[in-house]
Amino acid sequence: MTGPLTPIGTSLKRTDGPSKIRGLEKYAADYYPANFLWADVKRSDHPHALIKGIDLSHVRGLPGVLAVLTHEDIKGANRIGVPEMDQPVLADQKVCYKGDPVVLVLAENKAVMQEALHKIEIDYEVLPAVFDPEDALAEGAPVLHENRSGKNLLIGGAIEHGNGMEAFQVCDAIVEAEFDLPYQEHAYLETEAGIACVDDEGVLEITASTQTPWRDRNELAYALGLPVDSIRVIAPYLGGGFGGKDGITVQGLLGLAALHSNGRPVKMWTSREESFLASTKRHPGRVHYRVGCKEDGTLHAVSCRIVLDTGAYASLGGPVLALAMEHAAGAYRIPHALVEGFCVYTNNPVSGAFRGFGAPQVLAGLEQIIDMLADKIRMDRLEFRLKNVVSRGDETGCGVWMSNSTGIIPCLEKVKEHPFWVQQEEWVNQAGPFKQRGVGIAAGLQGTGYGPMVADIANAKIELLSDGHFRIYSGVADMGQGNNPTNVQIAGEVLGQAADYFELLQPDTACSLPSGSSSASRTTYTFGNALKTAATILKERILTRACNMGLGIYAEDLLLSSGKVFHLTSGREIPLANIAASMSPEERISSYAYTAPVAKHPDSAGSAIRAAGFPHRVFAFACHLARVEIDALTGEVEVCDYLAVTDAGRVLNPQIYEQQVQGGAVQGMGYALWEDFRVENGEVLTRNLASYILPTSMDVPDILSLPVETVEETGPFGMKGLGEIVINLPLPAIANGVAWALGRHIFTSPLTAERILLTMEKRQAE
């Protein structure tokens, strides 16, 4: 069967749909190899303690327990993490948070596993612990990692632009506030999972739910003391990721287990509770803003102090802080700025990558401050933004040069002309009894890719098979966003083939090529660019070979279409299988390495912040609008309508584009309203989906998505990254709507019903 062609810009159905909807697609959690053993770990009971001794005498020899392993069984460095390799696979001298893995057990079944984990006795010497990042920076605070010169400061720095703080002296209006931002748990439905075994040739093969197969392989080699080429990592479709699988979760433990399983395969699959305890979160933090403008509404100065709690280990805390700092002035031209940032170790659970990567925290604060400042100078909130946002060629307040497509003005204009904005007063005034309404907006941006110091490279590979079909070797994992099905659309466009002429392989370090992580709004941008060129090279080879075979004199007279090559003037054709037969296996494979462009504009950030990823070159932009209604009796907020206008360049596939916008907006609503991940003295209090409240189908409205299609000339077919910009604005847009309804801003989120009710009571008492 030949399906329709796959032109860019149409809603080609995702090729992963049928296998997923039939329950046949195998995720990492779905593998139960023959004769496998379960692996699981005993985790720390203390947030900070020295390990004085481990008593395994009651466990070794238990029927059904095959191996019990500690750090002493690890031959390598026993450290994982990027860029800081500070996290042990199994804790050695001490534990740094409640959840640190200490002992790894391999058992025949889960019942024996539970018994074994229960019988492990670990003798701890409890150490003083620190749970607040400001406390952790104070002189005399307990130090987590003694080898670090900066004590508990993982990374710190400043960005200065213009005259910094002096500029506030000439501002006509200034607003200042401090925002408390919560943890957010990724809560992907597929908890951390994988299988591992050592094959007959001694290669450690790991199939895992991971966003980073290539990086995992390098980290595992270092941590476990193996040559890189003796490790193979396979990344099937993920059951969600959102940044929580940007790096090693169970892979180190799985690898260690497989090295001690007497050749049997091993399987790990964390429970929801264990996932909540031991997985990374969005960094909680405090963001202190001061923003000043002139009386005509021109923004003049911004200062911002960001303190992020990275927990016990660095994870991606450094780059998250750098991104937070880079986005701290939003999409505004502000001539004078001072942004200071601190990412700090504490004995809390580890924070790391999460969709938005630092930008949601700062934009949550900035976009509420912008509303407050507009109110103060009695200027329309949208006009105030329009007056100050960047155009192409401008610098943001953080000195970030908008050298590429910059569509924030059209985003704001689309909101301005939409009925939700035009009729805001009428809608608010129509609130029923015991209801209070407000309309909020927020605008912002999100950088694409890794920044200037880490090569953002993808290596695409595509093969013409002997039967005339094509095989795409995806190099970047697909955690659900559809980047790999989009590969079919990109290659289909270049090669003129319908979707069913392609086989799509998921990343496998044994046969695809290193292509970086599924993260940073860079998956389709970077890999798509590489694939587009790889497919173009293959197309030229095919057409040239068709000429060799007598179909025509010049390649431009030939048309490549599904399964064949046509000669345009004569109408003759050759099946692709025949052309493939005349090509050597090497000729039939095309690969191309694409490196994303970086910013070369001089900037004022310190070297640590620059090394962590500041600044970016290509940005997506958005403006969101939320119509909210508060129940005055319960404090509950309902988001009645939601509009998301996005500039992520040209839309390659409207359906996949909407999937990102709708899903991201709703995940952002969870961050804004319900997702209250609670940690007290290092102890996670929200351990399941009954206490950590995710948005359900009943809690959210339909999302209206309007694209602004700028053409990003560096992106494949004019696109740029979309996955993250969508989550940056729900919190401030909803908070601004809530502030209208309540008559005051609440600086602590999420905006739970309790918090709103308390605010209303306080206001009535005044």
Added chain:
Amino acid sequence: MIIHFTLNGENKNLDCAPDCRVVDLLREELGHTGTKEACGSGECGACTILVDGISKLSCLMLAAQLEGHAVTTIEGMSKGEELHPIQKSFVEKGAVQCGFCSPGMVMATADLLQRNPSPDRKEIREALSGNLCRCTGYQKIIDAVESAAAEMRDDA
């Protein structure tokens, strides 16, 4: 203990531990990994199956409870390559992203459309509120259920 039930129309007589959860029986013993597990405590709906046509959470059921009943899992919804109208419309409407919630969503939808062949969007949202999705924001799932309901009414 020996239990007898039908799985997607096929008779099964299995010897299993009385405390074996149905989700484990399906996934580990029978290789039906289309039924997912995402919380193990009845909070997410990913493990939804049909027992005598009614949606049940297989992580909260023990194998013995299947005795004499008819079980349908996601693998039993399509006829070979031919998708059930609900599955077809999930694919067409873009309701599948990571796909880990999708089998449970399809089973919950099957239950809904048997009870109510013409649900409106609000009724669909209510019926699926026990099934969590972290990718889609639910909108395209609601679109898919609306469209499947219309198609199944036309076919009936």
